[in-house]
Structures are given as structure tokens and as C-alpha cells.
Amino acid sequence: MGIFDSGVGGLTVAAAIRRSMPDEQLLYLGDVARQPYGTKSPRTVTRYAVQAAEFLVEKGIKALVVACNTASAVALDAIEQRFPGLPVLGVVEAGADGAARASPQGRIVVAATEGTCRSEAYERAIARRRGGAQVRCVPCPLFVALAEEGLTDGPIVESVARHYLGSLFDGSQGGDCLVLGCTHFPLLAPALARLAGPGVTLVDCAEATSAMLVRLLAGREAPRGNGGGLRLISTDAPERFARMAGRLFPSLGPTPVVELADL
Structure with a gap:
């Protein structure tokens, strides 16, 4: 399952999803290099959001959570049109x-x-x-x-x-x-x-998104006991990203591994 945000804030959504769907494999992308989205034009946010979605879809995700309120507000339609067969949920x-x-x-x-x-x-x-x-x-x-x-x-x-x-x-x-x-x-x-x-x-909104995702994917959950994991990807500053992730996912240690990627 793919999750993206403009930065680390969406980790609160990932944490809520992990609590309610512990067996899911989660792939989280933080577009730290281009944050914040909240002060940018709808056109720019839509372009960034579609690029983030394309990156995650290429990884083989079964559903996408737009864990950025700004992107969810202005770019959800564009993402759904780009990937018509993919379940997409915005916060x-x-x-x-x-x-x-x-x-x-x-x-x-x-x-x-x-x-x-x-x-x-x-x-x-x-x-x-x-x-x-x-x-x-x-x-x-x-x-x-x-x-x-x-x-x-x-x-x-x-x-x-x-x-x-x-x-x-x-x-x-x-x-x-x-x-x-x-x-x-x-x-x-x-x-x-x-x-x-x-x-x-x-x-x-993190808890509300998790609850709605459970309803959206009813019958498509990962098998129980699958031992879901969390893969973290950032477009910049992975060390700072890792520190925040470590606070919300203490089981990963204080500085979990964060991959660096370009969109």
C-alpha cells in the first residue's frame, strides 16, 4: 500500500494505518525536497502529487493514500483519472x-x-x-x-x-x-x-483515514500474520526524516533506514 505526503506529517497517517491494519506492507514517500505544498498553486501541487503517485504505482502498490490535505484537496481527481483502476483515498x-x-x-x-x-x-x-x-x-x-x-x-x-x-x-x-x-x-x-x-x-484526519481505508479495502486485506513492514522514502534530508519516523515508529529504532529518491 502506498502513502505519500509533502513531508513527514503523513507519518501520522501511516502510524494509524499500521495500528488498524498491522499486516499490510506500507510504502511511504515524503516529498521533503518540494515541501510545503500548502503555500503552492493548485497547478503545482497537482503536478507534484501525480508524480508522487506515479512513483508509488511503479512499485506495485494495491491502493494509494494521499496523506497530504492540500494534495487531497486539489489533486485527487487528477490522480484518480491517471490511475482509474487504483483505489485512492484522500485525507x-x-x-x-x-x-x-x-x-x-x-x-x-x-x-x-x-x-x-x-x-x-x-x-x-x-x-x-x-x-x-x-x-x-x-x-x-x-x-x-x-x-x-x-x-x-x-x-x-x-x-x-x-x-x-x-x-x-x-x-x-x-x-x-x-x-x-x-x-x-x-x-x-x-x-x-x-x-x-x-x-x-x-x-x-489520520485516524479517520485509517478507519475509512479499512472499509474501502474490506475483503482485500493482507493475510493475517503476514508481518507487515514499512519502507520509508524521502526526496531530501533523509536524516531529519528518519528522526521523525523514529518517534512515530519506535520499533524501527531512533534512526530508521530512509531511502533517497528523485521524482
């Missing part, structure tokens, strides 16, 4: 499905990248599942940098989170559901949960 659809189910009153806040918010993909995907929902997508670009630097909690994270989202959870008409609309953002979940408050449901 936006999964996150929208989770939000539509989890929000008590339909007041949904999506924390995402600039590109994801600009696409309005979450608004459309949630509207298809829950008409009348109020959706506010908020660009939070510094969250990506914080996660990449390993700053996942503490006063700096809390200050940045308040800057972006603090006013959206005040009062009785504030948001009742917060979607972590970038695969980096689950790494900041404890700080974001405290900011939103105990009455707000957090939707982790």
Missing part, C-alpha cells in the same frame, strides 16, 4: 466524514494549510454529508513548522494556537468540532485540545 474526504459524524451541532472549525482552505474542499465535502453545517476553515501555516521542528506542546505552541484559533471557541456559539486538517497537526493535538476546551470534539 480530506476522510476528515470531512469524521467531522460530519462527530460534530454535535454542526459548528465545525477546520485548522489547515493555506492551500487546503483556499480550495474549500472541506466545506464541499462536509456539505455533501451534512447539509446546513457551518464550516470555518482557518489557515494555520506555522503549525507545520512547529511540528517539523518537534515543538508539539508548551507555551510557544499555545501562543500560536491562540493567535489562529482562540476566538473561534469562545461563547456558546463557538465551534463544537475541530478538524486537524493537516497531517502534521495531530502532533499538536494536546495543545489544541486544551485551547478548544472539553466540550469540543477533535477529529484526527
